Amino acid sequence: MTTEHPKITEPAAQPLYRLHPLTPVLRGFKYFGAIVAVVSVREVGQLGVQRTLEFLPVVVVAGFVLAYLSWRFTWYRIEGRELHVESGVLFRRSRRVPLERVQAVDIVRPLIGRALGLAELRLEVVGQGATEAPLAYLGDEQAQRLRDRLLALAAGVDEHAPAPEETVLARVPxxxxxxxxxxxxxxxxxxxxxxxxxxxxxxxxxxxxxxxxxxxxxxxxxxxxxxxxxxxxxYGFTLATSADGLRLRHGLLETRLQTVPPGRVQALRLVQPILWRRRDWARLEIDVAGYGGDEGEQLATRALLPVAPRAICEHLVDLVLGGVDLTRLPRRPVPPRAAWCDPLQWRQLGLALTPHVLVVSRGRLRRVLDIVPLAKVQSVRVVQGPLQRWQRLASVHIDTAGRHLSTEAAHRDRDEVRGLVEELSDLARAERVRRRPVPGT
Amino acid sequence: MDPALFPADVAWRRVSPRLITVRRALALVVLVPVALAGCAGLAFASVPAAVALAVVFAALTGWLWWWIGRTCRSWGYAERVDDLLVRHGLLVQRLSVVPYGRMQFIDVTAGPIDRRLAIATVHLHTAAAASDARVPGLPSGEAARLRDRLAALGEARAAGL
Incomplete structure (x- = not known):
């Protein structure tokens, strides 16, 4: 749907698009829900049921009018390799998102949205926490086509090419x-x-x-x-892969379809609670920069595979990070004197360093493997507390741009740490140079 | 200080001793009025108790005086070919290694007392929230030099996320 363009933007070469015309309906419901949540039962008691019912239509109408205005003043368009979003009734906001910076693209369909055939397209960029560029709401079809186009532009391939085929890797019963x-x-x-x-x-x-x-x-x-x-x-977790990245599909009431382009994985975590071990199950968690926001979103974007046989999880790590064999790692244990600092799980503490990844293990009842691709290391920190100093130990923290997972190689030998920091820095630098983006992309 | 924890062949640079002055001044600004008010209030009830409180406050101030001197002297930084090293802490010792290529932006901040004594804090931010590369107590000229150098190196070695 093309429209006249808003006053504050320069004449556009590319067509402007509006959000789906049913957006105000869904937004109106949301505003209404928010108001109901704010007005507590006590206040209804104070006002009296009669008065409350008189107020209700006013509130509902106001909500829908607000939603309509906000829809009326929102446009988006694709200009070169940027997405432009114009929004706001009183305070206009014009936002440009460089597509090569996009970390993930999600299509989220809330329960009412599914009934109306609406979906929200969320572009995750590294920023202050909240999703930086949500387009709420688009038609189902429109959202999918836009996602494919944005991903193609982000990857620098022909934007009008048909969407790449996807292969299903795993389904969780x-x-x-x-x-x-x-x-x-x-x-x-x-x-x-x-x-x-x-x-x-x-x-x-x-x-x-x-x-x-x-x-x-x-x-x-x-x-x-x-x-x-x-x-x-x-619920109904499906993990697939395609040329434009990993595809994660899940959710019972609100469904979410995540696309994580290749090379956007900041860290992985393999978790095995004690009671899963008999079935040889494991869970794989993923960390992508840009996700975060509220707790609901953190919960919804954590899993790469909620539960699967451990062998499948290990194979997936290999596939996602490219050449990581978790079963054959040169594991380095911590010295026995680490028992002074962590008597319960010092035997499980370990570290393995290959030219491409760092793997850290811990946990006695709930075994955890943190896997960090060295190309994603942002900084390395060494921390030594008084107890550790007494036992000549130190902990190494590895920081990445993700927000879910933090990696700590705890209670390592002090002299080993000194070499480890150098080794990590050198390997990470080599990986950065190897994967350095071509200038201008 | 545990020298074996830190890389050996590195020329560490210390921060300005004026940082100690600033931190001690801040401690006094908080402690002295509290001590005066407390002792004055107590003196109406019991003079020996007020004297005891004054002694406690004096001891606390003395200890803080000494402790601030030690912690401030524990700060050190070093510019290597590819990364910035920052170390600090006495009880809990910390070392940060931040590659220049990971720089997202740099802050230089200075409070009112800092400005009087011409020192500033340089803070190198990366895309990781946990990264901790902050050097306080740099003389203004050195802070500006470090900022410009980090910015230039960061640009030259920039890597994507």
Missing amino acids: TRDLIVSVLLLGQVVVGLPVLVAVTVGLLIVNVQAFFATLPALAPVAFGIFRTTVQRVLVE
């Missing part, structure tokens, strides 16, 4: 997902303890129960987040 969540420590230990405490308090003293409620509620909510919400977000 719903049964496995639910069983895997039920086998988490939070559920197996946390839930019975929580129920026992609640029931015990209710029997002994109801008032004591209400007194401890503020302490219990966050625990219950935490368990809820890692279980129910995880299943909702990671």
Whole structure:
């Protein structure tokens, strides 16, 4: 849909597009929901039900008018290798996103949006946290076509070429997902303890129960987040690969289709909780710069594969990072005196360095492998506390631009650390030079 | 100081001793009014208690005086061919290695007391939030030189994310 262009922009060579005309309807629902959330039951009690019902239509209409205006004043267009977004009713904002800087492109479809055939296109760029360039909302078809075009432009290939074929790498059966969540420590230990405490308090003293409620509620909510919400977000997980990157498809109520272009992975993490080991399951988490924002988004963009046989996860690491054999790594343990600093898991602490990746292991009950491609290392830090100094140990932190995962090689021998820092710096520099982008791209 | 923790063949540069003055001045600005108010208030009730409090505050000030001197002297930085090294800390010792090519932007900041004594803090930011390359207490001229040099090197060696 082409329209007259807004006053503040220069004459455009490229056509301007509007968001989908049903956008105000969906936005209106959202504003309405937000207002309902703000107006608490207590306030309804104060105002009286009658007055509240009189107010309601005004609020609803105001919400939809706002949503309509915001839609009326929003445009986007593609100019060269940039996406331009113009928005704002009173305060105009004109934003340009260089497509070669895009870290990931997601298509998110909220529940009501799915009923209306609407989707949100989110371009993730490294910035202050929130998604820098969301286009909400587009038609399903339009969102997909725009995504393919943006990805083609970002990769520097013909933007009008047909979308590349994709190959499915893994699908997570719903049964496995639910069983895997039920086998988490939070559920197996946390839930019975929580129920026992609640029931015990209710029997002994109801008032004591209400007194401890503020302490219990966050625990219950935490368990809820890692279980129910995880299943909702990671339901029907499908991982595929195509020429324009990794494709992750998941979600029960709100569905999300992520595309991570090649070379955008900042770090990977392989997690194996103790009760998964008998089934030889593992979980693979991914870190891409630009994701982050609120907790909901962090939860929704964490997994590369929620649960799968360990061998498949290891194979995926090899595929995504290109030539990393996790089963054959030159593992370097920590000296036994590290037991002074970490008596429970010092045996599990280890590190392996290849020319392309750094792998750090830790965790006794929940085994964790952090895998960082050396080309993504932003800085290296050495930290030594008093206890470590006494035992001639130090910890090495490896910083990347991702926000989910942090990598720490804890309690290494002090003299080894000195060499390790040099080794890491040299290898990382070699990797940076090898993958340096061609000037002008 | 654990010399074996840090790379050996590096010419470390110290920060200006004026940093100690600034930090001590800040400590006094906070401590002295609190001590005076506390002792004066207590003197109405019991003079020996007020004297005891004054002694405690004096001891605290003395200890802070000494401690600030030591921590400020622990700061060091070195410009190598490809990366900037920054070290600091006594109880918990830290070393940061930041390649110039990873620079996203550089901040130079100076508070009111800093400006009077002509020192500034240079902060090198990378795309990683956890990166920690901050050098306080640089003489203004040195701060400007370091900023320009880091910016030039960062541009020459720039790498993508």
